[in-house]
Amino acid sequence: MNGQQSYEKHPDPQSNRKHGLGATIKEGLSDMCYIWAKEMRSAFTDEGVLIFCILVPLFYPLLYSWIYNNEVVHEVPVAIVDMSHSQESRRFIQKFDASPDTKAAWFCNNLEEARDMVGKQQVHGVLYFPQDFATNLGRHEQSHVGVYCDMSLMLTYKAIYQTAQAVASDMNADIQIALSNNMTNRDDQITTQPLAFDEVRIFNPTGGYGNAIIPGVLMLILQQTLLLGIGLAAGTARENNRYKDLVPISKHYNGIFRIVLGKALCYFMVYAVMAAYITLCVPRFFHYTSIESSQTLLGLMVPYVLACIFFGMSLSCLVRYRENVILLVVFTSVPMLFMTGISWPLSNMPGIWQGVAMLFPSTWGVRGFLQTSSMGGTLGDITTEYQALWIQVVVYFFLTCLVYRYQIVSTREHALERIRTLRDKALQIKQQRKQTSKS
Secondary structure, eight states, X not given: OTTOOOOOOOOOHHHHHHHHHHHHHHHHHHHHHHHHHHHHHHHHHSHHHHIIIIXXXXXXXXXXXXXXXXXXXXXXXXXXXXXXXXXXXXXXXXXXXXSSSEEEEEEESSHHHHHHHHHTTSOSEEEXXXXXXXXXXXXXXXXXXXXXXXXXXXXXXXXXXXXXXHHHHHHHHHHHHHHHOOSSHHHHHHHHOSSOOOOOOOSOTTOXXXXXXXXXXXXXXXXXXXXXXXXXXXXXXXXXXXXXXXXXXXXXXXXXXXHHHHHHHHHHHHHHXXXXXXXXXXXXXXXXXXXXXXXXXXXXXXXXXXXXXXXXXXXXXXXXXXXXXXXXXXXXXXXXXXXXXXXXXGGGSOHHHHHHHTTSXXXXXXXXXXXXXXXXXXXXXXXXXHHHHHHHHHHHHHHHHHHHHHHXXXXXXXXXHHHHHXXXXXXXXXXXXXXXXXX
16 A cells, blocks of 8 residues: 555445435425425316315305395384274384384284284284273283284394384383472483493494304304315315325325425415405405404414314315215304304303314304404403414324325325236236247
């Protein structure tokens, strides 16, 4: 070696591990971007996904809010059956008709005639004065007024009943004043209203149905359209696959996290825009109560959208055909709305259904959104809903990973089975050729 030492260069295992890890991360990010681009392309080229993920969230909230834009009803037609024909009954009818909510539309001779008009939907209620109405009042005895309402329409029932109750209270006050022998107007006020109070509607100043229900419905629309869009995409993937697998045979789909994150990133980007539109724009278009802060709304919507995405991806394993997702999702919209507790009190809901309601992101999202948008709450006020949504994000994320892990294994098994089948066919053809050449 001429007095010189020679050194043999050995590879450094640690540097190889770093290089391999870096290559793996780079490959994973590249595959994730590929899956994201493919899902994004599908969202805008697949007609079903385009309708449910973009068009429905854009236009359905407007249609629903426009239908309920008139939050209270006015001039509800009512049939009058006055068997008393007295000054007191006429005064009651006059005050009842003067209310902006009701209208004395028809005067009937008996209850049977009024009942027929209710059945034909010409009126929505009946006001009945018995023959002894004025006689009982003149004797300082209690008299009764019959109020019959069509219970199929909640708003008309509310208008008729509350107006009749208000008129009755007003006439009772007049009777009390007449019997009190007071000397001053202040004495009359104390007699009729010993405890003064002011009625102030909090969180729903209009007292309307839309202001109370529509914000919750808007949040439910986000979840249901996401489930429909993800389910349609899953059904399309299965229909285009030879073995009806959810994951195609491709080098880019060789990993759980790259598949789940790539698909989730696509839906999150689309629904980040849709969520901002539905929660910020739609309530202001129709002047619904909206007093939340931007930080609170952002903090609530991020876990809600993520929970809906992973919930939909975990359910996509049940979708075999595109039409199946409509059967699985659409009929659940009304039960999910009831289970949120905004249209039916939780105290009257069986415990088993309260437990079922906790599984859906819409339950926590609707409650949190109403408390922040209508009541001005902060994230500290909705700690339970906020934490429940993040728990669902984690749980449904790992459930989605398990679903796609099973799908990847199933895809590999089908691919290996296909390779064995082709190899056996090739061997058979080779043997047949050998036999033919020998003969």
